[in-house]
Amino acid sequence: MTTNTVIHEDALAARSALPIARLDNVRTYYPIRKGVFSRTDGYVRAVDGVTLNIYPGETLGLVGESGCGKSSIGRTILRLEDVHEGRIWFNEEEITHYSDRRMKPLRTQMQLIFQDPYASLNPRQRIGELLAEPLRAHKLSDSRGTAMEVDHLLDLVGLPRASKERFPHEFSGGQRQRIGIARALSVQPKLIVCDEPVSALDVSIQAQILNLLQDLQKELGLTYLFIAHGLGAVKYISTRIAVMYLGQIVELGDKNSLFDSPRHPYTKLLLEANPVSHPRLRQREKVVLEGEAPNPADPPKGCRFHTRCPYAQAKCQEEEPRLDGSLHAAACHYPLW
Amino acid sequence: MMVPLLAIDQLSVGFNTDNGEVTVVESLSLTAKEGETICIVGESGSGKSVASQSILRLLGENGIIQQGEIRFKGDNLLNKSEKELRLIRGRDIAIIFQEPMTALNPVFTVGHQLREAITLHSKRKGREATEYAIDLLRQVGIPRPESVMRDYPHTLSGGMRQRAVIAMAIASKPQLLIADEPTTALDVTVQAQILQLLKGLQEGSGTTILLITHDLGVVAEMADTVVVMYAGQIVEQADAGSLFDxxxxxxxxxxxxxxxSLQTRTGVNDERLESIPGTVPALNRLxxxxxxxxxxxxxxxxxxxxxxxxxxxxxxxxxxxxxxxxxxxxxxxxxxxxxxx
Structure with a gap:
C-alpha cells in the first residue's frame, strides 16, 4: 500500500527526535462530590491510561466527542491538572509532581490557546497591557524591550500596531483569537496546546486563523497539540492524529493514513458522521454511529466502545484492547485492517 | 400556478438599538415548496436567524418588521393577530433552536411538556395523548421512551434533548418546520443522527424544512435549495448541486x-486554505x-x-x-x- 510507505517516512522522521512532551499511562480523575461534607463519591475518569509522545515541530491533532477527555489531556500536559497516576515529561524532564513554583520557569515554554479568547482577556486592560503582562511576570524584558516586543507580537499575528491602545471588546471574534495567540506567543513557547481555537469563529474567519497558526509554526518552529471536534480543521492542520474515546486513545497515526484508512471502527464511524463537502457525495443509507458515549465515571467493561460498536464480539465485552505499537496504532481486538 | 407553502416577499426587518433603528434583514424574498428543504446559510450578523424568526413573529419587542409580506399558504402572517398566530405556531409551523433548553421548561417532565404540545393542538386527551407522546419519542429515536417521559430535561444529554424538542415540534405534523442551527451545539456523531432523523421525518410526512445554518457541511447534506446571506441580504440562491458545483x-x-473538508486530500503543511480577508461588517456601519x-x-x-x-x-x-x-x-x-x- 502506497499510503503506508508515506506514513512510515513521516512518522519515522518525527520519531527520530526526542519528544517535547511525553505521557506514560497517565490518568487524570475528577472527584464527584456529594452531600454537605463534599464526600467523594467516585471519579470521572477524564484521562484513563494515556501514553502519548508529542514530537518537536509536529501538530498532533486530538479528536473525539465532547466529554472524551481531549481537553483534559491538554490541561494535564500543561500540568494544569494533577495526575492521579502515571508520569509526564517535558523535554525529558519529569514534571509529574512539580509544584507551581517549579513549574513556573517551564510555563514560558508551554502555552494554551482557548476556544473563547474573550473569556481569557481582562476587559479593562488595553491590548498593549495584555501582551506586556506575561513578559513582565516572567521577567523576560525591560520596559523598552517590552514595547518593541508588543509591536513585534502584533505584527506576527497580523494586527495593526495601533491595536495596543484599544480594549478587547473593540475587536471581532477572529481578531480576539489573534490577540489570544499573540499573548500565548509573548513568552516564546515551544509547545502550544490549542483547545478548540476556531470552533467559535465564523467559517470565513476560521481559515484565517488556521493559516495563521500554520505560518507561525513554520516561522517560530512551534509544536502544537491541536484539540478540536471539527474534523476538517484537524485534518487540515495536523501531521498526526490521535482519536480519543472515553478517556483513552483508540487510534493514533499519520493524518492521511488515519483519514484514508482508519483501523478502529470508532474512527471510521466518526469520519462518516462528518458532513459531506458536496451534495453529490450524500449517502442514501449513511451508517450512523448509534447512541452516545457512556458515562466516563462508569465506563463499560472490556473495550469501552463495545456498547456502540457494530463489529463487537464476545471478547470485546471482556478484555480491554491495548493500543498496539505500530506506527498507525489502534486499540481494537478486531481492527479493520 | 399553485400557491407555494411559504412565500416571503421583500421582507425587511430592523431592530431598535441605542443608536437608532438598524436594518438587519433587507428586502428578502424566498419561496418554499411543499416537501422541500431550504437552507439559509450565512455567518453571524447575516440576518439568517432574524429572517426565520420573523415568520412566527418571534423577534422580541425591539424587532420591527419594516416592510414586506410573509405568506403561508397564501395568507399574510403579518396581518394576523397574536391570537391567530398562536394557533398557527406549533400546529402548522414549528420551530426548533440550537439550544433545546430554550424550548423546554426545566421544572416539568419531558412527558408533561410533550403531552401539553399534543393536547394543545389536537383532540387527543388522557391515555391517548400519553400513548401518542411515547410513540413520538420512539419516532425520534429516543430509547426507553416510557421512562424518558418521566425524566426532567436537564437529566438528558444535548442530543436527547434536541430529539425531545423535535418530538414536540412534529407532534401536530406541521407543514413547515423551521430549524435554526439545530445541530450546532452537538457533536458530529449526534449531528449526523439528528440530520438523518430530520430527513427521515420529512420523507414520511412531506414537511417543508427551513434550515438555518452557518455550516456548509450541513447544507451539503440537507439542502434542496440554498440561500446565501451576507450582512442582511441574499447574495446568492441556487439549488444545492449547482451552488457547490x-x-x-x-x-x-x-x-x-x-x-x-475531509474529502480533499491534503499534504503535510504544504497547502493553505483559501480565506476571506477581513471581518463581517457591523450592520450599523455597512x-x-x-x-x-x-x-x-x-x-x-x-x-x-x-x-x-x-x-x-x-x-x-x-x-x-x-x-x-x-x-x-x-x-x-x-x-x-x-x-x-
Missing amino acids: RPLHPYTQGLIHAMP PQGCRFHPRCAYSQDICKQSSPPLVTAGDNRLVRCWLASLPTSSEPYATSGGQAL
Whole structure:
C-alpha cells in the first residue's frame, strides 16, 4: 500500500527526535462530590491510561466527542491538572509532581490557546497591557524591550500596531483569537496546546486563523497539540492524529493514513458522521454511529466502545484492547485492517 | 400556478438599538415548496436567524418588521393577530433552536411538556395523548421512551434533548418546520443522527424544512435549495448541486473554499486554505456600495459606489454581484465557462 510507505517516512522522521512532551499511562480523575461534607463519591475518569509522545515541530491533532477527555489531556500536559497516576515529561524532564513554583520557569515554554479568547482577556486592560503582562511576570524584558516586543507580537499575528491602545471588546471574534495567540506567543513557547481555537469563529474567519497558526509554526518552529471536534480543521492542520474515546486513545497515526484508512471502527464511524463537502457525495443509507458515549465515571467493561460498536464480539465485552505499537496504532481486538 | 407553502416577499426587518433603528434583514424574498428543504446559510450578523424568526413573529419587542409580506399558504402572517398566530405556531409551523433548553421548561417532565404540545393542538386527551407522546419519542429515536417521559430535561444529554424538542415540534405534523442551527451545539456523531432523523421525518410526512445554518457541511447534506446571506441580504440562491458545483458570488466561492473538508486530500503543511480577508461588517456601519466589496478580491469601482441588485443568473439562480450583472466581466467565473447571464 502506497499510503503506508508515506506514513512510515513521516512518522519515522518525527520519531527520530526526542519528544517535547511525553505521557506514560497517565490518568487524570475528577472527584464527584456529594452531600454537605463534599464526600467523594467516585471519579470521572477524564484521562484513563494515556501514553502519548508529542514530537518537536509536529501538530498532533486530538479528536473525539465532547466529554472524551481531549481537553483534559491538554490541561494535564500543561500540568494544569494533577495526575492521579502515571508520569509526564517535558523535554525529558519529569514534571509529574512539580509544584507551581517549579513549574513556573517551564510555563514560558508551554502555552494554551482557548476556544473563547474573550473569556481569557481582562476587559479593562488595553491590548498593549495584555501582551506586556506575561513578559513582565516572567521577567523576560525591560520596559523598552517590552514595547518593541508588543509591536513585534502584533505584527506576527497580523494586527495593526495601533491595536495596543484599544480594549478587547473593540475587536471581532477572529481578531480576539489573534490577540489570544499573540499573548500565548509573548513568552516564546515551544509547545502550544490549542483547545478548540476556531470552533467559535465564523467559517470565513476560521481559515484565517488556521493559516495563521500554520505560518507561525513554520516561522517560530512551534509544536502544537491541536484539540478540536471539527474534523476538517484537524485534518487540515495536523501531521498526526490521535482519536480519543472515553478517556483513552483508540487510534493514533499519520493524518492521511488515519483519514484514508482508519483501523478502529470508532474512527471510521466518526469520519462518516462528518458532513459531506458536496451534495453529490450524500449517502442514501449513511451508517450512523448509534447512541452516545457512556458515562466516563462508569465506563463499560472490556473495550469501552463495545456498547456502540457494530463489529463487537464476545471478547470485546471482556478484555480491554491495548493500543498496539505500530506506527498507525489502534486499540481494537478486531481492527479493520 | 399553485400557491407555494411559504412565500416571503421583500421582507425587511430592523431592530431598535441605542443608536437608532438598524436594518438587519433587507428586502428578502424566498419561496418554499411543499416537501422541500431550504437552507439559509450565512455567518453571524447575516440576518439568517432574524429572517426565520420573523415568520412566527418571534423577534422580541425591539424587532420591527419594516416592510414586506410573509405568506403561508397564501395568507399574510403579518396581518394576523397574536391570537391567530398562536394557533398557527406549533400546529402548522414549528420551530426548533440550537439550544433545546430554550424550548423546554426545566421544572416539568419531558412527558408533561410533550403531552401539553399534543393536547394543545389536537383532540387527543388522557391515555391517548400519553400513548401518542411515547410513540413520538420512539419516532425520534429516543430509547426507553416510557421512562424518558418521566425524566426532567436537564437529566438528558444535548442530543436527547434536541430529539425531545423535535418530538414536540412534529407532534401536530406541521407543514413547515423551521430549524435554526439545530445541530450546532452537538457533536458530529449526534449531528449526523439528528440530520438523518430530520430527513427521515420529512420523507414520511412531506414537511417543508427551513434550515438555518452557518455550516456548509450541513447544507451539503440537507439542502434542496440554498440561500446565501451576507450582512442582511441574499447574495446568492441556487439549488444545492449547482451552488457547490459553480458558486457565482465571490462570497459563496470564498465560503466553499474556506471549508476544510475531509474529502480533499491534503499534504503535510504544504497547502493553505483559501480565506476571506477581513471581518463581517457591523450592520450599523455597512460599507457603501456592495456590502462585500471590502473583502472581495474582484472588487471594482462600481462595487464601491453602488449596491448591486439581485439578478437572475441561469435556471432558478439568483446572484447579487456587479460582475454577474455586467456582461463585460467574467473574471470570477473564469473556471465556469462564463455563462453567468
